[in-house]
Amino acid sequence: SDKKETGVIRLLDDETVNTIAAGEVIERPASVVKELVENAVDAGADTIKVDITVGLQHISSVQVSDTGCGMHISDAKMSFIRHATSKIRGPDDLARIHTMGFRGEALASIAAISRVTLTTRADDDDAGTEIVIEGGEIISVSDVSAPQGTTVRVDNIFFNTPARRKFMKSRQTELLHIYRAVEAEAFAHPESAFRLKVNGKEKLRTQRTTTIAQTIGQVFGTEMSQNIIPLSAGTPVMRVDGAIVLPEACRPNAGEIHLCVNGRPVTSPQIVRAIRAGYGTLIPKGRFPVAYLSIKIDTSLVDVNVHPAKREIRLSREKEIFRGISDAIRDTLQTTDLIHGNTPTA
Ligand code: ADP
Numbered sequence: 001s002d003k004k005e006t007g008v009i010r011l012l013d014d015e016t017v018n019t020i021a022a023g024e025v026i027e028r029p030a031s032v033v034k035e036l037v038e039n040a041v042d043a044g045a046d047t048i049k050v051d052i053t054v055g056l057q058h059i060s061s062v063q064v065s066d067t068g069c070g071m072h073i074s075d076a077k078m079s080f081i082r083h084a085t086s087k088i089r090g091p092d093d094l095a096r097i098h099t100m101g102f103r104g105e106a107l108a109s110i111a112a113i114s115r116v117t118l119t120t121r122a123d124d125d126d127a128g129t130e131i132v133i134e135g136g137e138i139i140s141v142s143d144v145s146a147p148q149g150t151t152v153r154v155d156n157i158f159f160n161t162p163a164r165r166k167f168m169k170s171r172q173t174e175l176l177h178i179y180r181a182v183e184a185e186a187f188a189h190p191e192s193a194f195r196l197k198v199n200g201k202e203k204l205r206t207q208r209t210t211t212i213a214q215t216i217g218q219v220f221g222t223e224m225s226q227n228i229i230p231l232s233a234g235t236p237v238m239r240v241d242g243a244i245v246l247p248e249a250c251r252p253n254a255g256e257i258h259l260c261v262n263g264r265p266v267t268s269p270q271i272v273r274a275i276r277a278g279y280g281t282l283i284p285k286g287r288f289p290v291a292y293l294s295i296k297i298d299t300s301l302v303d304v305n306v307h308p309a310k311r312e313i314r315l316s317r318e319k320e321i322f323r324g325i326s327d328a329i330r331d332t333l334q335t336t337d338l339i340h341g342n343t344p345t346a
């Protein structure tokens with residue numbers, strides 16, 4: 001026959017696969033920060049330090065140090081392999097995710113598009129391990145002395161993905177995204193102390209806290225926290241804790257709604273809508289609520305496997321959950337109204 005034996009389809013090599021996938025997980029330098037901080041959280045770190053260096057034009061390096069469990073040398077080497085994870089074992093585990101990570105993609109993705117230096121020591125090891133990896137290629141593995149925990153330093157972000165590199169916005173914009181990312185994590189994880197420095201200058205510091213009001217004050221600033229009313233409510237399927245502002249303190253601009261679900265910073269237009277619904281007619285026209293809500297939902301009702309960057313979630317019994325949030329807001333505003341005799345401005 002005159003049929004050709006060879007086709008045109010081929011399997012992409014690992015390097016290509018990693019670079020493509022990295023594009024989904026690592027959108028910008030702030031994504032590197034988010035992924036590394038979440039690994040530190042999953043490692044049970046008491047303290048998480050983020051150090052950024054900024055050059056004339058770009059973020060030149062990102063470093064995250066933690067006091068978490070650290071890694072043995074074999075795990076440290078494994079950690080850069082795509083889909084290698086210690087956090088889940090099989091598909092059943094996807095139904096109940098208790099960790100921030102589970103895809104085993106972050107370190108592989110970051111290493112694919114930068115130069116990474118990982119230093120780590122598990123508490124029962126005498127020596128630590130340092131691995132340098134660039135563009136997905138291991139450059140060196142060595143024994144080093146290191147404190148317990150893990151430090152990941154990332155240089156030359158997007159060095160081999162020119163399109164992404166060109167797409168990076170001004171250093172101010174990228175820094176702003178980094179601040180937002182660290183704030184969101186610090187709010188979502190009051191059980192860890194956070195510290196953010198840029199070129200050695202401290203930009204954010206939080207202590208481990210026990211009350212949500214303390215957390216909000218530390219993360220978002222005290223003047224913000226003076227105009228807020230604490231909120232705490234629950235239904236059989238969810239709990240919501242946090243704070244909101246009185247209707248008269250609502251802002252002329254949107255984007256001051258800070259949400260985390262089960263310790264994961266998320267964006268959710270539906271939850272934002274539920275919050276607005278809770279304010280109802282109390283909210284002045286053209287104004288937007290400010291809210292800091294930490295929502296806990298039975299993990300079996302939350303699908304976090306929606307987006308590679310895990311910013312979005314899907315909820316089961318969502319009507320019930322959204323109603324729970326609206327009711328919590330409305331009840332809180334009503335109670336405050338009764339106590340302080342506030343009158344609605346709209
Ligand atoms: P994931 O977090 O989804 O498992 P990552 O690529 O982010 O995937 O990390 C791969 C693995 O490396 C993790 O499952 C964990 O075992 C290990 N790891 C990564 N960062 C740390 C850290 N800071 N401390 C301890 N172990 C870590």
Ligand code: MG
Nearest residue numbers: 035039101106
């Ligand atoms: Mg991770």
